[in-house]
Amino acid sequence: MTSQENRRFVLTRHMDAGPVEPCVELRREPVRQPGPGDVLTRVLMISVDPANRGWASATPPSYSPGVQVGDTMRAITLDEVLVSNHPDFAPGDIVHGMSGWQDFAVAPGEALTRVSGGGRLSHHISVYGLSGLTAWIGLLEVGQPKAGETVVVSAAAGSVGSLVGQIAKARGCRVIGSAGSDEKCRWLVDELGFDGAVNYRAGPVRPELRKLCPDGIDVYFDNVGGDMLQAALLLSNTHARIVCCGVISRWDESQPNESPKGIPGLIAMKSLKLEGFIVFEHLARRDQITAGLVELVESGKLTVREDIIEGLENAPAALGALFAGENFGKRLVRVAAPTGDRA
Amino acid sequence: MTSQENRRFVLTRHMDAGPVEPCVELRREPVRQPGPGDVLTRVLMISVDPANRGWASATPPSYSPGVQVGDTMRAITLDEVLVSNHPDFAPGDIVHGMSGWQDFAVAPGEALTRVSGGGRLSHHISVYGLSGLTAWIGLLEVGQPKAGETVVVSAAAGSVGSLVGQIAKARGCRVIGSAGSDEKCRWLVDELGFDGAVNYRAGPVRPELRKLCPDGIDVYFDNVGGDMLQAALLLSNTHARIVCCGVISRWDESQPNESPKGIPGLIAMKSLKLEGFIVFEHLARRDQITAGLVELVESGKLTVREDIIEGLENAPAALGALFAGENFGKRLVRVAAPTGDRA
Incomplete structure (x- = not known):
């Protein structure tokens, strides 16, 4: 994996008002290696949420430590495990993460959760996200x-x-x-x-x-x-x-x-x-709530509409336009297809 | 009782802003006689509360039907039973009522509650009120x-x-x-x-x-x-x-x-x-809550300060000055002393 390049958006100034693009910069760096207990993942999809701007603002919400200038822009992601130094994960696993706006991420295994339930991959970052x-x-x-x-x-x-x-x-x-x-x-x-x-x-x-x-x-x-x-x-x-x-x-x-x-x-x-x-604060009950949502989706009572933007490079514009009401349903950015058989 | 006169303040215009006095008028009328199931009471004390103005305003809170022009000004009172046509009450009983700004009132027995617990009479319209x-x-x-x-x-x-x-x-x-x-x-x-x-x-x-x-x-x-x-x-x-x-x-x-x-x-x-x-909406649990308050008062953990205005005729000024922060502790108007042995 060392030969691969990671693209990541870092925060260059706090995101309090106005367009998103001037607040981030795309850097290209070698992919980091996972340490003991760590997992290397490929980001498949990025969730685009109003809260992203709050996390990156100069006055982040009190539940969040905030994204500092120089940090990778924070976002919820759906990832595929590439290399695992943690007993709970194996290559090919699809996991919930907080990898942010980048192609590859290294995180301690404790920061990841394997997706529960089947269905479309994207549903795990929309209706089951x-x-x-x-x-x-x-x-x-x-x-x-x-x-x-x-x-x-x-x-x-x-x-x-x-x-x-x-x-x-x-x-x-x-x-x-x-x-x-x-x-x-x-x-x-x-x-x-x-x-x-x-x-x-x-x-x-x-x-x-x-x-x-x-x-x-x-x-x-x-x-x-x-x-x-x-x-x-x-x-x-x-x-x-x-x-x-x-x-x-x-x-x-x-x-x-x-x-x-x-x-x-x-x-x-x-x-x-x-x-x-x-x-x-409610993540401990995630599987139970997901089961309730799966039941509604599978019985046809819940229609899910996704608004998928292609390409990591479009994440800043995708977030900015959210505040203009451009999206229709859940907005997400597709970064990569999984290498496994899941689609 | 028929020879006695009742003084009562009626609402002459809604009490939305400004001083209270121009919104009420003192009328003198013969005391009404209680019908079947009714109780005739003498008002001993009137509670002076910010909500009084809201009840008498043109836009009363949604939980209240509002006081109409021509009605007796509404207020919570502590009354003594004079004549009872209701099996639950007897002359001399001290009761919680909604008799309003007047000397005597007639109400169905169902609208009254006997005070529970002992202590000072006035406490039943302040800390136990x-x-x-x-x-x-x-x-x-x-x-x-x-x-x-x-x-x-x-x-x-x-x-x-x-x-x-x-x-x-x-x-x-x-x-x-x-x-x-x-x-x-x-x-x-x-x-x-x-x-x-x-x-x-x-x-x-x-x-x-x-x-x-x-x-x-x-x-x-x-x-x-x-x-x-x-x-x-x-x-x-x-x-x-x-x-x-x-x-x-x-x-x-x-x-x-x-x-x-x-x-x-x-x-x-x-x-x-x-x-x-x-x-x-919580009156059904009144006795239980009063017991908790009695315990605090009797153990010395709750100091009660009352701000007692003498005389029914001073009720309008007592309410108006409440909004200027004139009161110190619970404000009430003493209308009459009980005829019984309670003080």
Whole structure:
């Protein structure tokens, strides 16, 4: 392996606002050798997530140590084991990793997990990856929807939102989504079975949302903040739960934007719960949650749409465009095909 | 009883902003007679609560039907039974009621509850009244503090805040309060045993709060919103719980004021929980919670300070001045002394 070259993107400045490309630099170096207990992997696919920008920002979220200037840009990956100095792994194994934006990675075996369950390889970085875990935990454990309740999800055509809505439908809820184009809204209703969808770019969102939620909102899964969160707060029923998952529309600013009005008054008066969660804290139950997701996929209740960008060199642009809402379903970058028989 | 006169304050316009006095009118009428199943009571004491204004506003909280123009101004009261047409009550009984701002009231027996436990009469409308229930449920059930954690409470010299801080101390927490004068702050530390207090009128609150909370904040019991909530959000640790109890500083406005910045970003990144609650939904467990409070009072762990205004005619001014922070401890209006032997 020593003769092979590794391409890796290193952070050259913190990624707090604006385009991603100027914040990273592609370096070419020889592939590193694995030490005792280490595993050398080839990166097959890279997950492109809003959180990537947060990790690389000057003010990373408190659960994360942050990516420092000079570090490899951090991202969740799906890898194939090439050389293993760890008893739990053998060449050809497909593993979940945090290899980041590069072709090859060396990691201690403890940092890797073998994928569980079959199906398409890419599903292990979309529906059986962090998007699926995030949707499942955020919706079912934080939001706790009951059959017959109205669930609203924003960025509903995105990787997490599209799963949230479908899981809520499978649990017997009425589901409304918001998305940034009429095409996405049609897809939500016609293909995914949502009960309604609102294009937030077509006009003020609150009157539309009110029409679509005649019985008010019981669970709002928030991926965007801003106007959608404001509308959801105002249309919430007593005891509604608001799952604060991400803040795509608010990341790209050096100052936090204006929050929704009426906080804490609306929370106190309507007895609301607004709650964030850290998906990494739930990894111990990953196999159990994956089994629940596999069941939904295999029974046809969960349609998975992937938005695959080809080539490591396109990772920076793929991340930047995520914040403009370019993606349709789970966005990932395909870096290499596995050498084994898995496809 | 027919010869006696009842004085009652009726709502003449909704109480959305500004002084309370112009919104009510004192009427003098003959005392009503109790019908079948009804109980005639004499109002002994009236609880003066921030929520009173919300109930009488044009936009009452969703858990409340609201006080209509022409209705008796609503308030929680402690009453003595004079005439009972209900098998559960007899003349001389002391009961919790919702008789509002008047001398005498007629209510169905089902709307009354006999006070449980002994002690001072006034304690049944302060520490064993809704203030104590609110502090107990909000702190222990919503906030769920653990021994060793840092608990911050605003309006800490008020009826609920002063109990929240002391209950948290009794549970082994480090407790910091905020209040609107140096005198109140000294009382919190010297008399109630708080670990620190900040006078929010003396300057910017966040740097002071940071000094007093070197390990960050784990539970913030919010009674005020605004700058205190902003500071608490920024100083919160991962997984902190923010109990949204009231919004004294934000009631007195026709428009909701500016919310703290960074919502939902801070909630998502720090995995926070902001939660409101409706104390009336927990009344079924009232006796059990009162027993817990009685134990704290009788063991000397809970000091109760009451701010007693004499005379029904002073109820409107007593409520208005509550929003200026005039009260020190639980504010109540004494309307009459009981005819029985209870004092």
